[in-house]
Amino acid sequence: MEILAYLIPVSLVLGGIGLLAFLWTLRNRQYDDPEGDGQRLLAKDWDNHPRP
């Protein structure tokens, strides 16, 4: 059962990273326009290189 000593912290850290990533997306206003973001995916404007 010693494996638990590694696995539990690992799972907690992974979960924590997920949570931090979520908070980052939230602060970065990525949920302001869900519909528009879905549609922008289909636009061909910046397919070859990113928007300058």
Place this chain on the structure above:
Amino acid sequence: MAAMSPSVSACPACVAAHAAEAVAAEAKAQVRAGFVLTLPTAHCAVCIADVERELLLHPGVRSARVNLTQRRVSIEAGPHVTADELIARLAGIGFPAHELDPGALSVTETDRQGRDLLMRLGVAGFAMMNIMLLSVAVWSGAEAATRDLFHWISAMIALPVLAFSGQPFFRSAWAALKARRLGMDVPISLALILSASMSLYETFAHGEHAYFDAAVSLCFFLLAGRYLDFRSRAAARSAAEELSALEVPRALLLREGGEATVAVADLVPGDLVRVMPGGRMPVDGVVTDGASELDRSLLTGETLPVWTGTGSVVSAGEVNLTGPLTVRVTAAGRDSSLHRMADLVAVAEAGRTRYTSLADRMARAYAPAVHVLALSALAFWLWQSGGDLRLSLNIAAAVLIITCPCALALAVPAVVTSASGRLFRKGLLIKDGTALERLAEVDRVVFDKTGTLTLGAPQLANLDDHAGEDLALALALAKGSAHPLSRALVEALGSAGVTAATVSNLHEVAGYGVEAIWRGSRVRLGRAAWVGAKARDMTATWLQIGEGAARAFTFTDRLRPGAVEAVAAIRARGLSVMILSGDSDGPVAALAAELDVAEWRAGVFPAEKAEIIARMADAGHRVLMVGDGLNDTAALAGAHVSISPASALDAARAASDIVLLGQDLAPVAEAMRVAQLARRRIKQNFALSIGYNILAVPVALAGLATPLIAALAMSASSVTVSLNALRLK
């Protein structure tokens, strides 16, 4: 993108409103370089790309970003760019746009609240996943020290998370308790606190069952319901804010030594104000100078413009059509007829009984039942076990968790969100959360005529009755005036391919019509009395050549697109349709015949409209009122549920529950269909979640509930109601 509605405002009142908006826009552009425009028709990736590209082409525009969810575009631009240029530019590529006042949009506050809820939801979600992971080990038989370890880790995650994520519930439960009420949030908070503290105690005591997973997932599902609820209310509110027109309450005061622009509120009886053509009367008064015609349709529903000259009495809200008028103020502000109408609305709204939504009714019965059940479980087990408080509290906590209205809290918001999202895409804005439920109960529909079933814009009716020469002359004369009838004539004759005759000395006689010289004789286009004709009971303008008999050009009010379909669809649903109009008999009868509506009343006063609606309500009918004018406002507020088009007056929109964003009237019928569907789904959801309770509560009462059963019952019921709500699409 093909079905783009024309952005030309056809009725004179809208022209006036837009003129007011333009003034306000100008004032703002000087101090600000950021704009927010609404784009009611944007709906796809191509729209986004087109709008952003077009705006960036405009010199001075630094950035433009479309928000499709809110149908808005935010623009950053240099100081010399005005909103009107950008709106014109967008109109050029087929996107009607209107400027929004960023100050009036409480975006930041709403954003903050939404993000706050979303953050609590996210934190609860991550905690739930982690605790579930640990709980699976316990459920599958972890023993002794391992189980205790897992319980301790769960507690370490769950307690801070509950303290953080549960705040919205604790706060509203506390508020409810202080007001001596039992809301839904009291049993929720009780379940969260009791289960967390019992589980903590069990963990200390090396107990077998800890409900941390259940407490956190309860919190998560409830927050999900709360967030959905918030989202649909925020969307409705922000769109409603968009609609509140920029009314500029200013008037042109005449005083010794010139004119001055003053606030309407500062006017006192006896003042002289000047009202230019296209402007709206700011006050009640008597005309002392000038002659013109007035459009009173927003006040009374009449489509025929009324002649006005020295000595005529005018009311606030009427629109001046042709010549400048000087008006002596008799009543301003609070005493004006515009305000008296607003008071009428206040009376009607006070009379409207507060509608208790299905969810409220449910909560009212449910919250006490949950408490009684948990309390009696506690009492029974205390007696049964001979005073074992730990066992009894554990069972009471299990009962609270299982009965907790997780699915109930999701049942309504999930359905309302998916229904109002669906209707928003069809161009309907639900302003009030219970509007859909009320709409589903409607058994009678009352329409206003002018501006609702019709666009309030005249359309030439008898083009074929006239000789080519007359048409050419009429066109030449009509071009000399900005009167709505003249413009309609120019439009109709222009598209019929008529070329204007050559006339000389063309001039407008304010309040009467247009006069010119043609081949040496006088030609006139204007009012019946002016050209020696007998007035008829329909909108008409008359052409007279020399001293000959005048010929009438008659007009009908243009039918709103979708009106025929909407009325037909409503009747097909078995509901009775009625038209209530302030207009005269002739046009109303004609419209009723066109729409095949048997029940109609013409010449109805505003107070009478509200009274008719109230009488229907007394007779047990649930009335849907659709209207746009000031004269409808009291009726809109008094009806069971009400709809107004976006072109309606501010007061009318404020009084109604649902706003039609497009020009088309057809979505009204669709709204009724969706409302009934939504109501059925809500009821199904209630049945589903109660069904789960009926299965799980006896188990909990018997003391057989384990955390596994609680988690299963809760997740299964929440997921089922959400899926059932999604079926609405």
